[in-house]
Amino acid sequence: MELGGLLNYAIFFATFAGIFAVVALGLNVQWGLSGQLNFGIAGFFAIGAYASAILTSPQVATRLGGFDMPIIVGLFAAIAFSALAAWAVGWITAGLRTDYLAIATIGVAETIRLVVKNEDWLTNGVRGIQAIPRPAGEWFGPNAWIMLSVVALCLALAYAAIEAARASPWGRLQLAIRENERGATAAGKDVARARLEAFVLGAAFMGLGGALYAHFFGFISPEAFGPNFSTFLVWVMLIAGGSGNNRGAILGSFVIWLIWSGTEILTNRLPLEFVTQAGALRLLLIGLLVQLVLIFRPKGLLPEKL
Amino acid sequence: MSDLLAIEAVHGGYGTADILNGADLRISGPEIVVIIGPNGAGKSTLMKAVFGLVRVRVGNIRFNGEDITNMRADLVAERGLAYVPQERNVFPSLTVDENLDMGAYLKRDDGKRKTAIYEIFPQLRLRRAQRAGSLSGGERQMLAMGRALMIEPKLLLLDEPTAALAPRLVDETLEKIVEIRSLGIGVLMVEQNAKAALRRADRGVVMVMGRVRLEDEAHNLLARTDIADLFLGA
Numbered sequence: 320m321e322l323g324g325l326l327n328y329a330i331f332f333a334t335f336a337g338i339f340a341v342v343a344l345g346l347n348v349q350w351g352l353s354g355q356l357n358f359g360i361a362g363f364f365a366i367g368a369y370a371s372a373i374l375t376s377p378q379v380a381t382r383l384g385g386f387d388m389p390i391i392v393g394l395f396a397a398i399a400f401s402a403l404a405a406w407a408v409g410w411i412t413a414g415l416r417t418d419y420l421a422i423a424t425i426g427v428a429e430t431i432r433l434v435v436k437n438e439d440w441l442t443n444g445v446r447g448i449q450a451i452p453r454p455a456g457e458w459f460g461p462n463a464w465i466m467l468s469v470v471a472l473c474l475a476l477a478y479a480a481i482e483a484a485r486a487s488p489w490g491r492l493q494l495a496i497r498e499n500e501r502g503a504t505a506a507g508k509d510v511a512r513a514r515l516e517a518f519v520l521g522a523a524f525m526g527l528g529g530a531l532y533a534h535f536f537g538f539i540s541p542e543a544f545g546p547n548f549s550t551f552l553v554w555v556m557l558i559a560g561g562s563g564n565n566r567g568a569i570l571g572s573f574v575i576w577l578i579w580s581g582t583e584i585l586t587n588r589l590p591l592e593f594v595t596q597a598g599a600l601r602l603l604l605i606g607l608l609v610q611l612v613l614i615f616r617p618k619g620l621l622p623e624k625l
Numbered sequence: 626m627s628d629l630l631a632i633e634a635v636h637g638g639y640g641t642a643d644i645l646n647g648a649d650l651r652i653s654g655p656e657i658v659v660i661i662g663p664n665g666a667g668k669s670t671l672m673k674a675v676f677g678l679v680r681v682r683v684g685n686i687r688f689n690g691e692d693i694t695n696m697r698a699d700l701v702a703e704r705g706l707a708y709v710p711q712e713r714n715v716f717p718s719l720t721v722d723e724n725l726d727m728g729a730y731l732k733r734d735d736g737k738r739k740t741a742i743y744e745i746f747p748q749l750r751l752r753r754a755q756r757a758g759s760l761s762g763g764e765r766q767m768l769a770m771g772r773a774l775m776i777e778p779k780l781l782l783l784d785e786p787t788a789a790l791a792p793r794l795v796d797e798t799l800e801k802i803v804e805i806r807s808l809g810i811g812v813l814m815v816e817q818n819a820k821a822a823l824r825r826a827d828r829g830v831v832m833v834m835g836r837v838r839l840e841d842e843a844h845n846l847l848a849r850t851d852i853a854d855l856f857l858g859a
Contacts, residue, residue: 491723
């Protein structure tokens with residue numbers, strides 16, 4: 320590969336990994352900080368992606384919108400809509416803990432995916448949404464550097480916001496609830512509300528990640544929002560990176576995305592009869608990696624600092 | 626109406642099974658009241674019911690004249706009622722200081738309350754930057770009580786504060802509770818070390834099968850041989 324091609328790939332890689340890092344930071348609020356098992360990341364990711372796509376894309380006859388709004392409006396709307404959805408989900412599942420919450424969130428994500436797939440008037444169904452604008456695209460066209468800068472800025476802001484939240488009394492309350500919920504209740508804390516706040520905050524970043532994804536590719540369809548890609552992979556990133564540690568979440572995103580992308584290079588070299596199974600093989604490899612991390616480095620590459 | 630806490634004919638428990646079967650209890654002010662009774666009598670359950678952690682099916686509980694029956698625990702705490710569970714009552718990965726802060730978020734602290742609490746429990750001040758998980762059993766209990774005091778309660782509920790403590794620490798802990806009362810705070814406690822507790826208490830109540838069967842001044846209970854044989858142990 321020539322140098323220019325390598326650089327292009329590096330930018331593409333960093334942008335994609337950065338988007339995942341925003342989502343992983345969101346998961347780190349829910350799981351790392353508050354101890355809530357959300358297996359429905361894909362749902363909030365999808366809501367963010369579609370909210371921004373519908374608001375910012377040019378008008379078409381076959382679905383709602385588009386409303387041709389600025390991307391910044393789309394990003395904030397993505398945050399707002401995914402937070403709102405999380406509030407509703409969190410409110411309904413308030414009584415659920417650990418694995419029960421996880422099961423409920425899987426159901427929610429599947430429901431959202433089916434809505435996206437079938438409500439043509441809203442999302443254009445399986446045909447997806449096209450011509451989603453790129454940042455500053457009206458002046459520069461699809462420019463990889465600008466996209467990377469936008470993602471980097473969002474990632475930096477997300478990191479700063481979550482670090483600040485973690486160091487605040489609110490963050491300590493989350494930690495206290497995670498390790499001793501009864502004790503926090505006895506200390507007179509509104510535990511249900513604190514958990515809901517963490518769930519909503521985390522989902523907001525997942526929605527932001529979804530919106531960035533939409534503007535990165537310029538096209539979204541329901542296929543991108545299955546559980547393998549945007550739920551399973553994000554969990555692997557957080558666990559491998561070190562749940563509870565925001566830098567770990569970011570590092571994990573880059574490392575796992577590197578491995579995930581790397582496996583594509585490997586599977587492309589497989590003999591023809593195996594190529595059809597390449598997708599499953601990649602998942603298998605990532606699953607194996609999680610096992611190894613859990614055995615040899617159970618707290619991740621960068622463990623939580625207490 | 627001057628009662629600090631009034632528990633009237635309370636029935637309730639977990640799920641469909643009632644543990645409390647018409648429990649009555651009154652606390653009039655800053656006094657120490659000890660609940661004694663056999664295992665399964667509903668002593669801890671009664672405390673949880675007061676703090677909104679166990680459902681009251683029938684009956685009512687008033688605090689300072691206000692009905693708090695089945696009120697959410699955080700709202701009960703806001704009204705000046707603090708509760709220290711028997712187990713897991715501190716946050717191990719937070720420091721001693723941060724554990725105390727956990728109680729303070731309800732009311733902003735300018736540092737005075739924490740200073741006051743460190744005066745009652747000087748050994749906590751020495752360990753203020755240390756994680757609660759590294760404290761000894763006795764220190765943990767002190768911290769749990771200190772955390773409860775951070776909300777400036779009018780009444781403190783203590784569930785077996787001396788459980789699993791060495792005999793020397795039992796007396797020390799109970800003396801701290803006397804000190805807390807002298808600050809004008811009422812204390813309702815469940816205690817297995819019944820004799821030691823009654824010696825420092827104002828009143829004692831005997832609970833059996835989810836009801837208060839007997840209620841008297843603490844020294845009278847200590848003097849009664851039948852009570853001693855049944856509930857006070859050796």
